[in-house]
Structures are given as structure tokens and as C-alpha cells.
Amino acid sequence: MKKVAVTVAVLALGLAACAKNDNADNNAATNDAYAENAADADMNAATDNAAGNALDAASNAIDNASNAVDNAGAAVSNAADNATK
Secondary structure (H helix, E strand, O other): OHHHHHHHHHHHHHHHHHHHHHHHHHHHHHHHHHHHHHHHHHHHHHHHHHHHHHHHHHHHHHHHHHHHHHHHHHHHHHHHHHHHO
């Protein structure tokens, strides 16, 4: 009877150890998935920021060019006014 009890106890401990290892494997896989998702989110944010910054820079360049044209027009107008005075 003692042999049966010891055998059952050893089997129970073995099963408990297997279940514990499965949980560790599942936790590791879950952590890997979270890390991968976080890396994807970081990459998406960086890409979005880069695209947004490029669009902002292009918009600023267009605004600057427009201002330069306005300033040139004003300079021509001022020169014409000064020439007639």
C-alpha cells in the first residue's frame, strides 16, 4: 500500500511539474507576443511621425516660397512708386 501511495505521489508531482512548465512556456510566448506588438506600435508611431514631419517641412517650404514671391512683388511696387516721385 505504501508503494502505491509513493507511486501516486511521484506521479502527482511529475504532473504538477509538467503543468508548471507549460504555464512558463505559455507565459514566455505571451510575453514575446506583447514585446512584438509593442515594437510594431513603436515602429508605426515612428513612421507616422516621420511622414508628418516631412509634410510639415514641405508645407513650410511652400509658405516660405509664397512669402518670398509676395516680398518680391512688394519690392517691385515700391521701386515703381519711388521712381515716379
